[in-house]
Amino acid sequence: xxxxxxxxxxxxxxxxxxxxxxxxxxxxxxxxxxxxxxxxxxxxxxxxxxxxxxxxxxxxxxxxxxxxxxxxxxxxxxxxxxxxxxxxxxxxxxxxxxxxxxxxxxxxxxxxxxxxxxxxxxxxxxxxxxxxxxxxxxxxxxxxxxxxxxxxxxxxxxxxxxxxxxxxxxxxxxxxxxxxxxxxxxxxxxxxxxxxxxxxxxxxxxxxxxxxxxxxxxxxxxxxxxxxxxxxxxxxxxxxxxxxxxxxxxxxxxxxxxxxxxxxxxxxxxxxxxxxxxxxxxxxxxxxxxxxxxxxxxxxxxxxxxxxxxxxxxxxxxxxxxxxxxxxxxxxxxxxxxxxxxxxxxxxxxxxxxxxxxxxxxxxxxxxxxxxxxxxxxxxxxxxxxxxxxxxxxxxxxxxxxxxxxxxxxxxxxxxxxxxxxxxxxxxxxxxxxxxxxxxxxxxxxxxxxxxxxxxxxxxxxxxxxxxxxxxxxxxxxxxxxxxxxxxxxxxxxxxxxxxxxxxxxxxxxxxxxxxxxxxxxxxxxxxxxxxxxxxxxxxxxxxxxxxxxxxxxxxxxxxxxxxxxx
RNA sequence: GAUCCCGUAGCUCAGCUGGCAGAGCAUCUGACUUUUAAUCAGAGGGUCCCAGGUUCGAAUCCUGGCGGGAUCACCA
Numbered sequence: 001x002x003x004x005x006x007x008x009x010x011x012x013x014x015x016x017x018x019x020x021x022x023x024x025x026x027x028x029x030x031x032x033x034x035x036x037x038x039x040x041x042x043x044x045x046x047x048x049x050x051x052x053x054x055x056x057x058x059x060x061x062x063x064x065x066x067x068x069x070x071x072x073x074x075x076x077x078x079x080x081x082x083x084x085x086x087x088x089x090x091x092x093x094x095x096x097x098x099x100x101x102x103x104x105x106x107x108x109x110x111x112x113x114x115x116x117x118x119x120x121x122x123x124x125x126x127x128x129x130x131x132x133x134x135x136x137x138x139x140x141x142x143x144x145x146x147x148x149x150x151x152x153x154x155x156x157x158x159x160x161x162x163x164x165x166x167x168x169x170x171x172x173x174x175x176x177x178x179x180x181x182x183x184x185x186x187x188x189x190x191x192x193x194x195x196x197x198x199x200x201x202x203x204x205x206x207x208x209x210x211x212x213x214x215x216x217x218x219x220x221x222x223x224x225x226x227x228x229x230x231x232x233x234x235x236x237x238x239x240x241x242x243x244x245x246x247x248x249x250x251x252x253x254x255x256x257x258x259x260x261x262x263x264x265x266x267x268x269x270x271x272x273x274x275x276x277x278x279x280x281x282x283x284x285x286x287x288x289x290x291x292x293x294x295x296x297x298x299x300x301x302x303x304x305x306x307x308x309x310x311x312x313x314x315x316x317x318x319x320x321x322x323x324x325x326x327x328x329x330x331x332x333x334x335x336x337x338x339x340x341x342x343x344x345x346x347x348x349x350x351x352x353x354x355x356x357x358x359x360x361x362x363x364x365x366x367x368x369x370x371x372x373x374x375x376x377x378x379x380x381x382x383x384x385x386x387x388x389x390x391x392x393x394x395x396x397x398x399x400x401x402x403x404x405x406x407x408x409x410x411x412x413x414x415x416x417x418x419x420x421x422x423x424x425x426x427x428x429x430x431x432x433x434x435x436x437x438x439x440x441x442x443x444x445x446x447x448x449x450x451x452x453x454x455x456x457x458x459x460x461x462x463x464x465x466x467x468x469x470x471x472x473x474x475x476x477x478x479x480x481x482x483x484x485x486x487x488x489x490x491x492x493x494x495x496x497x498x499x500x501x502x503x504x505x506x507x508x509x510x511x512x513x514x515x516x517x518x519x520x521x522x523x524x525x526x527x528x529x530x531x532x533x534x535x536x537x538x539x540x541x542x543x544x545x546x547x548x549x550x551x552x553x554x555x556x557x558x559x560x561x562x563x564x565x566x567x
Numbered sequence: 568g569a570u571c572c573c574g575u576a577g578c579u580c581a582g583c584u585g586g587c588a589g590a591g592c593a594u595c596u597g598a599c600u601u602u603u604a605a606u607c608a609g610a611g612g613g614u615c616c617c618a619g620g621u622u623c624g625a626a627u628c629c630u631g632g633c634g635g636g637a638u639c640a641c642c643a
Contacts, residue, residue, distance in 0.1 A: 003612050004577055004594055067603080074600035091600060110593075124601045146578040147593050149604040156604055157579045157592055163635045164578090175578095218643070264642045265568090370643070378643095394643080412643075419643060450642080499634070 004144045011107045012140045020103070022140035027115035031059040034083035040120050040128045047121055057120040059130060061086065062138060064113050064174065067147070070105055076129070079114065080174070087129040088116055094133055104135065111141035148175045166496055179491075185304060186480045186492055190257060192303045193277060193474075196296050202253035202279065207242035209235060209259065215458070216240030216397065218450040219262040222272075235261035239278045240397065240471065241458045244426060247280050247469050248461045255279040257476065268488040269418060272497050275476035284470035285425040286409045290386050293413060293421055293472060294321040297384065297479070304483050312416055312485050317383055323413075325386040328373060335376040340369060342406065348372075362447065366393030381414040396436040396452055398424035420479060423472040430462035 012022045036059060045057040063081035073092040078085045092100035108114065117134040149156040158176075159165060165172040165179075172179050194204065212231065214221045216238025224233050239256045246254045260276045281289070301308045301319040308320035329341040338351050345365040352359045352368050357375060359368060369391055381387070388411040389401060398408035409425035427433050437454040444451035480492040490496035 002577055002594095007594070069602050069605050070599085071602060071605075072599035074602085076602045076605085078603085087603075089601070093600080121601095123603090125603070127601095127603075129601090144577045144593065147604095148578080149592070151604050154604090159578065161574095161578090161635080163574095166635090220642090262642075265640090267639095267642085268637090270642065374643080422643070 002144075005142060008109060008140065008142045008144070011109070012142070015103070015107050015137065015140065018103070020137060022137060024136070024138060027062045027136065027138050028060055029062050029081075029115075031061055032083040033061065033063070033079070033081050033086035036061070036086055036120055036130070037084075037128050040122070042122060045120055047119075053119070053121075058118070059120060060115065060117045061130060062113070062115040064141075064145075065108065065110050066145075067149070068108075068110055073100070075100075075104065079116065084177070087123070087127050088118070088132050089121075089123065089129050090132040090135060094131075095135065099135075103137075108137065109141065109144070110147060111143070111145035112137060113139040113141070146171065146175055162490075163498070166490060166498055169494055182480075182484045182486060182492060183494060185484050189300055189304060189480060189483050190476065192300050193296065193476075194257065196299055197253075197255050197279065200253065202255050202281065203251050205243070205246060205251075205254050205256055206258070207236075207239050207246075207256060209261075211236050211242075213453050213455045213457075214238075215452050215455050217260075217262075218452065220264060220449050222261045222263050237262050238473070239276065240473070241455055243278055243280045244466060244469065244471070245458065245461045247282050247426075248464055248466045252282040252467075253280070266497065268490070269478065271477065271489050271493055274489070274493075277472075277474040277476055279472045279474075280426070280469055281471075282467040282469050285468065286388070286411055286423055286470055289423045289470040289472055290323075290325065290388075290411060293386075293423065293474075294323055294384075297413075300479070300483065310482060310485075312482050313487065315382070315416075317416060317482070319384055323384045323386055325388055325411075327389045328369070328387050328391075329389070331377045331381075331387055332369070332372055335380060336372065340372070364393055364443075366391045370394060378414055378419070379417040382416055384413055384415040384420070386411045387414055392436075393439075395424065396440050397427055397433075399427045399429075400432070416482060418478060419475070420482075421472060421474045423470065426466070426469040426471045428462060428466040428469060430459055433462055434459055 015022050036057075040057065044055045045053050047053045047056075061079065061081065063079035063086075066078045066080050066085060068077040069075060075090050076087055077090070078087050090100065090104060095104070115136045115138050116130055116132045118130045118132040120128060121131050122128050146157065146159045148158055159172070165176070173183075198204070210224070210226070210233040212233060214234040214237050216236075217240070219237045221234040221237050224235065225231070226233050237260055239258060239260070243254050243256060255278060257275065257277045259273050261273045262270075263272065264270060266272065281292075298308050298319045298321050301310050304310075309316050309318050311317075329339065333339045336351075336355055338355075340348060340351060343351070343365075345368070348365050348368040349359045349363070352372055355372065355376070357371055359371070363371070373387075377387070388409075389404060389407045390398070390410040390412075392398075392400065392406055392408050395408045395410050398410045401407040401409050408427075411421075411423050412419050413421035427436070434454075437452060437459070440452040441454055444453075477489050477492050480486070481489060484492060486492050
């Protein structure tokens, strides 16, 4: 514990000795900082010579102390509430005997949460402030807050360490107002989407996150286990198959905004859990859906920015309708000079190799086309663009194109070089769907861990008949990155996934019930203790090898793997 | 998974070719009743990420590890 933390605990004890509860129950807030600054009127509210205003502006506020300037028998400090900061002026002689010298000066710190009653005035230096007549501690902070100072727009001692900010987002939010603004804007964006869809009569629904069969996308899932039923469950990788069941059920427009989980790497565009909007509308096709997406995202941009233009990374991107609609193969031909439509797998592989891409045996034709698109086309598409008509191999849930053999009626919206939306005319022929699933099963047997599972119940639902349907998925986090001008997905997710802190692993969950991975002089190993009988592995040179073995052992024992913070 | 960069006080950071661990803010003591990065005088505070090596001597050099960031790969 640092000196400052020890001191704050002592202060708390001294407060308790004086009969002050460091954690009282409530405070009656009548005004917030931003609103006080806005409403203050010098004519009516500023006290005159006699110290009395025409109309005294009395307030009761609450917030966190962010700075403290003691000048003998009077002090100034800034308090921050949800709306911003306001200065408070406090004088010894306005408060009960001893309070100012013994409590305010000695026992209250930056970071403490306080309530203040008083009247609003403007100081000689011109800052609208609250003249405190009563001050009460509402919560004692035991850890010191990083002190960030700002003068004329220049910020001093700014906390720039990303790890600190992500691991202690609560501190980040206190000291970085622009971070609060990002998440407010994200919330406004989601509200705007919801209102847009509600206004059209679509039903917001919730479908299972825990699924016995996962599907709706190509991705590796997270596994979990249900004890009572003794069964493996998967965290959903997409909502799609359940939402389409609801279209079978007779709802004509359903949507869901929720988390999907994909057991894959992290990057500035990928977090293992992320937010997706999915929408399904009966009797519509992908052309109709393109119109809707344009209208919806233009509306979001205008609502958040007042105009369809959005600035991202110093570049202006317009969401104004209409957006270009570019067939996938045309886009590839435009950028590579090669017409790949209708080409065989081997011809595609040869083309890709002459373009400098590495192709291996396991890659099918759809995969090769996707590689070429990702390398040569996607990064070039900056303004929102519909890329349409994908190869059927890449799209096991999309309906075959009405006129172009080998393709499906599918579009992606690419914006700022990255996929933002994915949509299709939904496949509703149950036999074709079964054939597509079976093809996926073959890929799976061939080692493709991302191939889809056969979902028999979904096929049964289609056999009852699903109307023609248009479906859409929107990556909400990526849309939020665009709408808030953030470079990394971690900056639009409040608590992005990080490796656990070493101390957390050691203090938190380490029990003998689990398989422990450790490191000693001989290398990495694992051990497991049950009924005082220890099982210990031989040593591995690499942590990952020991970890993989430990996982196997843990799975067979039905326990967790714990990485010990030792050696 | 690969490559590069980073890890020093509560925060931001300096510390060169190896030689007593530093600054500003924060904290503590004192002064100061309209200050605002308040000011002035003083004080305390360190697992220099961890382990090993080289060396008379390591925050500094070397190796390995841990954590983070960036780029790439993977991933629609």
